Structure formats: C-alpha cells, structure tokens
Amino acid sequence: MPESRIPAQIPAIERVRHDLKIREVEVTRIERLSPGFASITFKGAALWDFTSLSFDDHVKFMLDGAxxxxxxxxYTPRRFDQQACEVDLEFALHGHGGAAEWARDAKVGDKAIIGGPRGSMILPLAMDWHLLLGDASALPAVTRRLEELPPAARAQVVMLVDAADRREFATQASVDIHWVASNEELLQVLKDLPLQQGAGLAWGGGEAALMAQVRQLLVDKGLPRQAARISAYWKQGVADHHEHLD
Structure with a gap:
C-alpha cells in the first residue's frame, strides 16, 4: 500500500478515570425519536457531579427484572446538564430484554439507578479526518460526536440502521454519510472508502462479530491499530456485553 495513504500521525487518546458512583434518578421527560428509539431524561440531586468527557462513555443502567x-x-450519556442535574439516555425499543421492556413502558416519575461512567477515552477533536461507523446501538455515540465536531472537521460516517430509525445529524462539520442495510453492505462500503491522509482516527461500535470484521478490515487497509478504537457494544445471544476490540 502506498505510504501516502497511511496516516502521517496517530492522535493521542487521553484516558481519564472517574470515581464509580451509583446514582438514584427519576424520569422527567420521554421523547420518541423514531419507531425504534426513545430518549429518556433522568433527573436527580445525585447527578450534581456527573461527568462524561467522551462521546463513547457508558453508564450502567440497573433495574430489577421480573x-x-x-x-x-x-448506555451512552447522550446529553447531560450538570447544573440541572439531568442526563439523557437513548433506549432501543425493539429488543426483548428487560431494559427495552422497561423503556417501552416508562413514564414520568419512574425511578431508576445508573452507575458510572467509570472512565473516559477522550478522542481529540482537532484531527484531519474522522471515521465513525457502527450499527443502531452506536447511534447515540455517533450523534453526540457529530454535534461536538468543530466546523473545520471532516468526517465519514457508515451506519447500519433500519430505514425507519435513520435520523438527521446536527453537526457543523463536513460529513459524508453512508446508510447501509446489512453487515455485508457496511463492510463493502468500508472496504471501498480510501484512507484519508493526515492525522485521524476510526471509531466503531456495534455487534461483536461485525466489529471484529471491521477491526480486521481496517488493519488490512493499512490503518495502524493505534488509529482505531473499535468496541463491541453487544454480542448476539449474550446479555450485558461490552468489550473494546482495539
């Protein structure tokens, strides 16, 4: 592979640890984003020192099952307001797990418990390029990241999401978006995308087997391992799975 297609510099990722805190919160707003997603706002005095420094942070949402x-x-903290002691989480509604069932029936005043984030991996904003990809489970993180990017940023986005749940992204950056309908299509689009020149990072989140293929494809394209952060947000047939593959 020609050297000019390999990033000239690997941006530094800052790792920050947070004290683990378990917080009692209450539902104050519910917004249906699409047929398959709802944004739920939680409020509580325990959120006074809540911190989320990275778009791919995650909190642990806990409840007693049937x-x-x-x-x-x-869940990704989609938005948080420290002054108002509020945090928004986006829930997929089409699953059969306890959290999805809870979200489908949630109402204002319901109580919940969240823990974390335990840490943040801060990917710099000032990069020559950004590559963001994943399945529907990565929508909250990608949406937050695109909102955070500065006007001069350039980003390529590849998302595997049902047509009914696709959304308009609010961003100041220059963004090229590819919506796909299958694992195979996502991998093909990624294979066809040329690596950008300069300093940049690839970020991905989604089902474990698909993200493992994404990770290998990026390596095969010549992207240094340090220039990618790929996470398995979930695994087919396994509950409560979260794993970093990079």
Whole structure:
C-alpha cells in the first residue's frame, strides 16, 4: 500500500478515570425519536457531579427484572446538564430484554439507578479526518460526536440502521454519510472508502462479530491499530456485553 495513504500521525487518546458512583434518578421527560428509539431524561440531586468527557462513555443502567434478577445494560450519556442535574439516555425499543421492556413502558416519575461512567477515552477533536461507523446501538455515540465536531472537521460516517430509525445529524462539520442495510453492505462500503491522509482516527461500535470484521478490515487497509478504537457494544445471544476490540 502506498505510504501516502497511511496516516502521517496517530492522535493521542487521553484516558481519564472517574470515581464509580451509583446514582438514584427519576424520569422527567420521554421523547420518541423514531419507531425504534426513545430518549429518556433522568433527573436527580445525585447527578450534581456527573461527568462524561467522551462521546463513547457508558453508564450502567440497573433495574430489577421480573424474575428478581438485576438487569444491567450499558448506555451512552447522550446529553447531560450538570447544573440541572439531568442526563439523557437513548433506549432501543425493539429488543426483548428487560431494559427495552422497561423503556417501552416508562413514564414520568419512574425511578431508576445508573452507575458510572467509570472512565473516559477522550478522542481529540482537532484531527484531519474522522471515521465513525457502527450499527443502531452506536447511534447515540455517533450523534453526540457529530454535534461536538468543530466546523473545520471532516468526517465519514457508515451506519447500519433500519430505514425507519435513520435520523438527521446536527453537526457543523463536513460529513459524508453512508446508510447501509446489512453487515455485508457496511463492510463493502468500508472496504471501498480510501484512507484519508493526515492525522485521524476510526471509531466503531456495534455487534461483536461485525466489529471484529471491521477491526480486521481496517488493519488490512493499512490503518495502524493505534488509529482505531473499535468496541463491541453487544454480542448476539449474550446479555450485558461490552468489550473494546482495539
């Protein structure tokens, strides 16, 4: 592969640890974003020192399941307002797990418990290029990241999302978006995308097997491992799965 297609510099990723805190919160707003997603706002005095420094942070949402066992799922803090002691989480409504069932029936005044984030991996904003990809589980993180990018930023986005749940992204950056309908299509689009020149990072989040293929494809294209952060947000047939593959 020609050297000019390999990033000239690997941007530094800052790792920040946070004290683990378990917080009791209450539902104050519910917004249906699409047929498959709802944004739920949680409020509580315990959020006075809530911190989320990275768009791919995750909190642990906890509730007691119908069988008496605790349900624990990871969610991206989509928006947080420290002064108002509020945090927004986006829930997929089409699943059959306890968290999805809870979200479908949620109403203002419902109580919940969230823990974390335990840490943040801060990807710099000042890069020559950004590559963001994933399935529907990555929509909150990608949406937040695009909102954060400065006007001079350039980003390529590849998302595997049902047509009914696709959304308009609010961003000041110059963005090229590819919506796809299958794992195979996502991998083909990624294979066809040329690596950009300069300093940049690829970020991905989604189902474990697909993200493992994404990780290998980026390596095969010549992207240094340090220039990618790929996470398995979930795994087919496994509950409460979250794993970094890079």
């Amino acid at each position: 069988d008496g066992q605790q349900v624990r799922r990871d």
